[in-house]
Amino acid sequence: MSETYRSRQERKQVEKSKQDQKKGKTPPKRRSFLKKVLLWCLLLVVVSIGIGAVTVAAMIKDAPKIDASKLVDPLSTKLYDKNGNFIYEYGKEKRTKIKYSQVPKMLEHAFIATEDAHFYEHNGIDIKGTARAIFKNLKGDFGSQGGSTITQQVIKNSFLSPQKTIKRKVQEWSLAYQLEQKYSKHQILMMYLNKIYLGDGAYGVAAAAKNYYGIDADHLNKLTLPEAAMLAGLPQSPSYYDPTEPEHVKAATNRRNIVLEAMYKQEYITKQQLEDAKKVPVTAGLVPKTKQKGMPYEAFLDAVVKEVERKQKNVDISSDGLSIYTTLDPKAQTFADKIMNTDTIISYPNDNFQGAFVFSDTKTGEVRAIGSGRNQYKASFRGNNFAVDIKRQPGSTFKPVFDYGPAIENSKWSTAHQINDHEITYSNGQSISNWDHQYHGMMSIRTALQWSYNIPALLTLQDVGMDKAQNFAENLGITFNNNKVYESYAIGSNTVNPLELAGAYSAFGNNGEFNTPHFVRKVVYPDGRVVNLTPKPKRAMHDYTAYLVTDMLRTVVKSGTGKTANVLGLDVAGKTGTTNFDSKTRAQYGYPSGSVNDSWFAGYTPQYTMAVWTGYTKNGQGNYMDGNTTKISHQMFKVMLEEFGTDRSSFQQPSDVYRVNNELFIKGANPEEAPPVTKKNKEKPFDIGGNKEDKKHKQEEEKHKQQEEKKQTQEEEKHKQQAEKKQKQEEKKQKQEEKKQKQEEKKQKQQEEKQHKQ
Numbered sequence: 106m107s108e109t110y111r112s113r114q115e116r117k118q119v120e121k122s123k124q125d126q127k128k129g130k131t132p133p134k135r136r137s138f139l140k141k142v143l144l145w146c147l148l149l150v151v152v153s154i155g156i157g158a159v160t161v162a163a164m165i166k167d168a169p170k171i172d173a174s175k176l177v178d179p180l181s182t183k184l185y186d187k188n189g190n191f192i193y194e195y196g197k198e199k200r201t202k203i204k205y206s207q208v209p210k211m212l213e214h215a216f217i218a219t220e221d222a223h224f225y226e227h228n229g230i231d232i233k234g235t236a237r238a239i240f241k242n243l244k245g246d247f248g249s250q251g252g253s254t255i256t257q258q259v260i261k262n263s264f265l266s267p268q269k270t271i272k273r274k275v276q277e278w279s280l281a282y283q284l285e286q287k288y289s290k291h292q293i294l295m296m297y298l299n300k301i302y303l304g305d306g307a308y309g310v311a312a313a314a315k316n317y318y319g320i321d322a323d324h325l326n327k328l329t330l331p332e333a334a335m336l337a338g339l340p341q342s343p344s345y346y347d348p349t350e351p352e353h354v355k356a357a358t359n360r361r362n363i364v365l366e367a368m369y370k371q372e373y374i375t376k377q378q379l380e381d382a383k384k385v386p387v388t389a390g391l392v393p394k395t396k397q398k399g400m401p402y403e404a405f406l407d408a409v410v411k412e413v414e415r416k417q418k419n420v421d422i423s424s425d426g427l428s429i430y431t432t433l434d435p436k437a438q439t440f441a442d443k444i445m446n447t448d449t450i451i452s453y454p455n456d457n458f459q460g461a462f463v464f465s466d467t468k469t470g471e472v473r474a475i476g477s478g479r480n481q482y483k484a485s486f487r488g489n490n491f492a493v494d495i496k497r498q499p500g501s502t503f504k505p506v507f508d509y510g511p512a513i514e515n516s517k518w519s520t521a522h523q524i525n526d527h528e529i530t531y532s533n534g535q536s537i538s539n540w541d542h543q544y545h546g547m548m549s550i551r552t553a554l555q556w557s558y559n560i561p562a563l564l565t566l567q568d569v570g571m572d573k574a575q576n577f578a579e580n581l582g583i584t585f586n587n588n589k590v591y592e593s594y595a596i597g598s599n600t601v602n603p604l605e606l607a608g609a610y611s612a613f614g615n616n617g618e619f620n621t622p623h624f625v626r627k628v629v630y631p632d633g634r635v636v637n638l639t640p641k642p643k644r645a646m647h648d649y650t651a652y653l654v655t656d657m658l659r660t661v662v663k664s665g666t667g668k669t670a671n672v673l674g675l676d677v678a679g680k681t682g683t684t685n686f687d688s689k690t691r692a693q694y695g696y697p698s699g700s701v702n703d704s705w706f707a708g709y710t711p712q713y714t715m716a717v718w719t720g721y722t723k724n725g726q727g728n729y730m731d732g733n734t735t736k737i738s739h740q741m742f743k744v745m746l747e748e749f750g751t752d753r754s755s756f757q758q759p760s761d762v763y764r765v766n767n768e769l770f771i772k773g774a775n776p777e778e779a780p781p782v783t784k785k786n787k788e789k790p791f792d793i794g795g796n797k798e799d800k801k802h803k804q805e806e807e808k809h810k811q812q813e814e815k816k817q818t819q820e821e822e823k824h825k826q827q828a829e830k831k832q833k834q835e836e837k838k839q840k841q842e843e844k845k846q847k848q849e850e851k852k853q854k855q856q857e858e859k860q861h862k863q
Contacts (some may be wrong), residue, residue, distance in 0.1 A: 140610055175263050178300050178308070179203070180426025180631055183521035184406060186433045187471070187626075196423050201311035201322045202299050202631050205291045209326045212310065214373040216298065219364045221255040222371055225290055229256040229281035256281040259296045303336065304343030305394070311337060318348070319392035323425040330378060331385040334364040348387045349394055356385040372547065379534055402438050404484035405431075405475035408493050408604075409624045416638055417628060428629040432471035437464060437749055441474040450744055454734050455727065456480050461491035462717040462738075463607040463622065464745055467709050468639065470611060470620025472604070473749075476741070482722060496600035497718055500682030501557045502707045503597035505654050506609050509550055510566040511577040513771075514650040515569055519778045520551040520657055521768035524561040531592045537563055540683075551657045551768065555665035557681060559596045566595040580645040581609035581619055597682055606707050607716035612645045613654045614678065614709035614756065619645035648759040649771045654678075655756050662708065669739035670706050672746045679708020679742065683735060690724060700729035706738040712752035717741045 139382075181196025217224050223231050231254050253261065260280045284293060303313035311322040313336055320327050328336075338360035339346050348357035362383055369379045400406060409431050410422050420427070444450050445460060460475040475492040477484035484490040512518045526545040530536055539558045553561035566574055577591045582605055591598070608622040621640040628636045658678035661667045666681040682705035686696055707716040717738040722729035758764070761772045765780040786842075 106368070108271060111561075149792065170338050172264070176259075176296055179424035180427065180824060182422050182427040182429060184409065185428065185430045185437050187431065187473070189430065189773075190435075191499070191557065192402070192431070192433065193406065195400070195406075196426075198308045198313050199306045200299065200308035200426070200558055201315070202309070202426055203295070203311045203322050203325070206773050207322060208295075208298065208310070209323055209328060209333070210329060211330055211373075212325060212333040212336070213294070214368055214371070215333045215364055216310075217255070217294075218367040218371045218373055219337045220258070220297075222367070224255050224294070227256075229254060229285035243442060245625070253277070254281065255297045256284055257291050259293060259300065260284060262300055263296075280631075283769065284724075302342050302343060303339045304347050305349075313339065316394075318390050329385070329390065330365075330374065331361065331382045332390055334368065334382065334826070335361045335387060338364045349391055354387060358745070361387050374804070400486050402433065402435070402442075403486045404475055404490055404492060405433055405438055405472075405624065406473070407484060407488065407490050408475065409433075409487045410487070411490075411493065412624050413628060413638070416625075417636065426631040430626045430629070432466075432473065432624055432626060434473040437474035437745075440745070440748055441476045444744065445476045445479055451737060451740055453737070456735075457721055457725075457728060458719070459491065459722055460717065460719040460732070460741065461495055461603050462715055462741055462745075463492050463603040463612060464713060464715045464720050464749075465607050465622050467611045467614040467712060467714045468620075470608060470622045471626070471641075472622055472624050473713070474605075474745075475603075476717075489676065491603075491718070493602055493604045495602050495718065496537070496601070497703050497720065498597055498599065499601045499606060499705055499707075500683045500684045500703060501562075501596040502597065502606060502680045502682030502705045502716075503594065503601070504554060504557070504562045505613065505658065505680060506578050506583060507579060507597075508569070509554060509614070509657070510564045510575045510646065510650060510654050512550070512565050512569045513653050514577055514646045515773035517649075517771045517778055518550065519655075519768060519770040519780070521549045521655055521766075521770070521780065522778065523547050524553060524564050526553070526558055526560050529560060529563070531563070532567075534593075535536050549768070554657045554680070555660045557661075557666050563595045577646070578609070578642075581612050582621055583609055597684070603716040603718050606705070608715050610679075610707045610709050610716060611714035613651045614711060614714060615651070616648045616757075616759070617644060617646040617651035618642050637856050649762045652756065652762055653771070654757055655770050657837075658708070667706065667708070667739060669709055669736045670742045672710075672743055672750060674753055675710045675750045676744060676753075677708055677710055677746070678756070680707060681706055681739065686724075686729065694724055694726060696729045697731060700731050701735050702729070703733040704730055704738045706742050708742055710746065710750055710752065711754050711756060712750060713746060715742050715745055 145621065178200060178505065179197045181194045181199045183194050184192045186192050221231065221234075228849050257277050259283045260277050263279060267396045288296075298537070299309040299311075301310075302308055303316075305313075305316050307313040307316045311325065314320040314328060314332075315322070317336070318332055335346075335348060335357065338357070341360070345353060346357045346360045347353050348361075365374070365379050365382050370377065374382075409429060410546065413422065413427070413429060414420060441464065456479070459479055459482055460476060461478060463472055464474040464476075475490075477490050477492040482489075482491065484492070486668070493823070508517075512522075525547050526539070528544060537559055539560055544560070548558075548561065550561065550565065553565075571590055571592070574594075575585065579585075581853055583601065585594075585599060585606070604622050608619070611622070612619040620642045621639065625638045627638055629634070655678045658680055659676070661681070662671045662677045662679050667679050670679055670681075671677055682703070683701045684703040686700055686702050690696065691698070691700065701720075703718065703720045705718050709716075719734075719738040719741070720730065757815055758769075762769055763772065764770075768780065770778065774829055
């Protein structure tokens with residue numbers, strides 16, 4: 106049937122419409138709908154991109170800034186003894202910082218091949234690696250594949266949390282790019298190699314090389330190819346790939362071989378090198394683990410750190426990476442610890458009895474060892490340290506420092522200078538007496554010091570004057586509260602610690618030259634800067650003053666109150682000192698009349714000086730000394746010098762000193778200080794003679810000595826039995842502690858692995 110059209114144009118339109126239908130074309134209305142859909146989709150994509158861009162921008166905006174201080178890792182401080190031998194490493198993280206020039210190419214290639222093969226090609230982000238990681242993450246949980254470059258790892262470990270989120274990853278990309286713009290590739294690589302955790306408490310490749318192979322930072326070129334590959338394989342799981350653990354040897358071998366394959370793939374090594382390295386056991390070259398079971402010599406190292414912090418302002422021992430060269434003699438310190446912490450050398454009356462001492466070099470002032478507290482008062486690192494912190498009255502040990510030394514220095518007194526020991530009072534009317542509550546008439550200052558009489562000491566101070574006495578003592582390192590001194594200081598009513606007293610006495614043994622007692626020689630900073638902390642010596646007195654005081658103190662040790670401290674074969678000079686309780690305290694605690702509060706001995710040889718304090722930290726039932734317990738300070742001195750005193754030389758008499766009848770005189774002194782001229786006057790070697798008074802005292806001493814020896818023998822037997830029992834208990838306790846420590850180390854290692862497995 107033919108169709109009728111109004112016009113030719115209408116017919117053409119109908120025919121065109123039919124043709125379009127045959128070709129499958131969409132009618133105009135439908136085409137318009139699809140166009141709108143496409144426009145909306147395009148708009149949605151644009152909006153999504155915009156929202157994404159805004160979101161990313163917001164994430165980046167919240168990212169931390171590149172803070173140079175956070176890129177500087179905390180460095181551990183290393184401590185060395187007097188011979189330069191390593192003692193201990195202290196710090197938040199055990200790390201040794203090295204420079205790029207110290208890293209052998211083989212070690213660099215091992216880490217780059219394993220961690221970031223395109224490190225020298227990208228700008229902080231490896232696009233291909235990131236895309237590969239995203240693809241793998243889409244197939245599983247986010248975070249299953251990292252794809253982080255070395256630069257990103259530096260950012261992650263320095264600025265960001267370990268949490269795996271899209272926001273942190275975006276911030277990581279942004280900061281990695283910024284870091285690459287600010288620092289060179291070598292700088293970034295060293296940030297990484299000095300920062301990474303490589304197991305067993307080691308941070309950075311230098312610490313790890315030392316831990317695993319015993320190779321120091323300056324000799325990393327000694328690492329073999331298999332060793333370098335092993336280290337480069339550790340960051341992924343330091344504990345699991347630890348070759349020192351037998352159960353991890355297989356995993357460590359496989360991981361090392363993966364690193365070697367990566368190095369071969371990147372053409373850093375040849376096929377032959379690859380095969381040869383694989384044949385080497387992963388355990389080859391490993392050194393035995395030297396676990397630090399705790400800080401050794403805590404009291405000494407505490408004093409070391411306190412000295413460094415006092416002399417070097419704004420220093421952080423735990424993170425500044427210092428090398429501290431100390432004056433420590435490990436053998437002497439070990440023996441000192443044995444004296445303080447056991448009853449095998451010294452028989453202590455009870456567990457509350459305390460002691461502290463400083464053992465130093467007479468000529469240099471370098472402290473070799475210290476004793477510091479017993480039992481609950483035993484010194485700990487960063488704690489209270491009796492040897493350097495305690496303040497106690499020195500008693501008669503202060504007489505050479507504040508009385509007789511100043512008199513000889515300023516008035517050129519001879520050792521025969523006469524003083525009338527008679528009833529007197531202090532200037533304020535307060536009474537003073539000798540320890541035996543008697544008066545002895547005219548005597549030499551040698552005799553007065555030999556038997557430690559108080560009245561002659563006060564008379565000497567009053568003669569020389571307080572100002573001169575104070576100046577003399579301060580030149581020996583003694584300090585006074587509020588810069589004030591009192592007459593009672595003549596018999597040691599001020600306060601000192603063993604370190605100060607040792608410093609003062611060493612000057613007498615060093616010809617009058619004073620060296621501030623010190624624990625540190627020098628400090629070396631990570632950049633190589635060396636700070637010398639050894640104090641400069643200074644002249645504190647004339648050599649004749651030092652020698653006359655020394656000669657009188659020889660008498661104290663040879664035939665006076667300090668005989669217990671004498672050491673056969675050594676030229677020993679020293680002084681005893683005790684302090685008493687007041688009547689009120691004795692009555693309150695029931696102390697006997699002759700009870701002693703503090704007992705000191707300070708002495709020296711040409712080689713060593715030692716100042717010892719003993720007593721109790723506070724008053725209480727039974728907390729007093731009498732009889733043999735007052736001699737424990739003397740015994741401590743004696744056993745240390747017997748053990749370490751090797752210099753058998755004698756103190757040398759200066760040319761301006763001469764001896765007449767065993768008394769010393771100074772050339773050019775006032776005529777009244779010159780000896781009487783008789784035919785018998787002649788020079789004699791050191792040999793303390795005696796007068797009637799001396800003989801009387803000697804008889805009394807001999808009788809007292811016999812009684813003391815008998816009593817001491819009984820006490821020693823008693824304490825020996827107690828010591829044996831206590832030692833067995835300590836051994837049992839130590840075994841339990843070692844077992845507990847091993848468990849804690851294992852637990853800590855697992856925690857470290859968990860913390861650093863990012």
